[in-house]
Amino acid sequence: MRFIETWIPATLVSMRDLAPGIREFLIRPDQFDAAAYPVGSHINVSVTVDGLPETRSYSLVGEACSAGLKIAVRRAEDSRGGSRYMWQLAPGARLDITQPASLLAVDWARENYCLIAGGIGITPIFGAAQALARRGAGVTLHYAVRSRAEAAYLDDLAAMLGDRLVVHAGDEGKRLDLDALFASVPRGTLALFCGPMRMLEAARHAWIGAGHPLPDLRYETFGSSGTLPTETFRVRLKDSNVELEIPRERSMLDVLNASGFEVISDCKRGECGLCAIDVVEVDGEIDHRDVFFSDHQKESNQKICACVSRARGTITVDTLLRADAI
Ligand code: FES
Structure with missing residues (x-):
């Protein structure tokens, strides 16, 4: 059963590879008014898995733009079929998507913002970084990746944030220490997080452990990430x-x-x-x-x-x- 979902027809306009295993899709709804949607918004996409209709949810990348809606999809090793479906699409493909909706509430009146992204979790965080940098807010983005080569949007983020982008690349031995990070941020900071479930749990514990109010840690999730492998x-x-x-x-x-x-x-x-x-x-x-x-x-x-x-x-x-x- 579905509630509050308005499905609209759309076309896949173009695709580009951002990093090995990560592809960006530009999707244009038939009736597209380019009206601004809040950063951190997502759309649902109707996909077909083993001949059956399924729905997958993807964060929109960046602030609203007139070209259409951008999502980035990681071809997951333990994919349940959604990323496989997306990756076999070609420009011109017809899609059914939902209107953008946001569950990531951003309070724009803070002095300091701490953004944390794990891997493909950069997708909803990218737009927040864009909006905060444009407003001249105090913002730092901590981007945890396996390696820089596998990190999407690294050049764009570096150009946007300069030394306020901190990359924690596992292959460089620079793992993100959430306890140390959250202990160092000033009271009143708003943290925006998107990453896998294990990382979110660690972030919640570290945030509370550092004495920050839990409502000041806002997050987006991957519905597909868990602590056990995806099996029957x-x-x-x-x-x-x-x-x-x-x-x-x-x-x-x-x-x-x-x-x-x-x-x-x-x-x-x-x-x-x-x-x-x-x-x-x-x-x-x-x-x-x-x-x-x-x-x-x-x-x-x-x-x-x-x-x-x-x-x-x-x-x-x-x-x-x-x-x-x-
Ligand atoms: S439908 Fe919202 S938690 Fe399952």
Whole structure:
């Protein structure tokens, strides 16, 4: 089930490779008014995976521009099929996308901003850096990458920020020390973060540990990053003989809905919590990939966000809705 999503037809105008495994796509909606959208906005793109329709969410890169909407897609090694689909597209391809929407609230009145990007997490951060640099705000961007060669938009960011861009390249032995970084930023700083789930968890702990208010750490997430590899797992429905297989390229939400066990949803990014369902038993391990539940709630394993979270082994859930009752 979808809420608040307006799908619009669009055309893929052009593509360019930014780094090995990272490709930028310029997409122009048929009815494009170039109206400004907030930095940190994302669009959903309708993709086809194994012949079935799926949705993938991508951050828009940079501030609004008249050419269209830019996204950058990393060809993920453990792709669930979305990046593979995007990468086989050619200019001129027709796409269905949603209107830009933003969940990354930026308070523009701060004196200091600390931006942190991990890998492809640079995509929503790029626009924030652009907007803050243009406003003359006190901003520093910490960009954690495996190597400079694999870092997207490095030259653009260096030109924009100069020495306010700090690259933490793993192959240069310059790993990002979030504890040290957050201990050094002044009180009242607003931090904007986008990176993989493990890095986000480390950032949250470091931010709280340094005594900053948690609401001052704003973040965007990758719905696909977890702590376990993306593999097939099984879901049993409580009080029924139904056991479903969730293949690596599909979400639990999609499989449940396709099987008649309707689960309501909204963001499909692990942020709103609307798709949360009760977990009755875990025979294996749950990989919570949402940012809705607290660490404590995740440890208790009583609920799971079906849109992004996955598991190893078999879990038994209760959707409170029976397929035969629909
Ligand atoms: S739909 Fe929003 S968290 Fe799953």
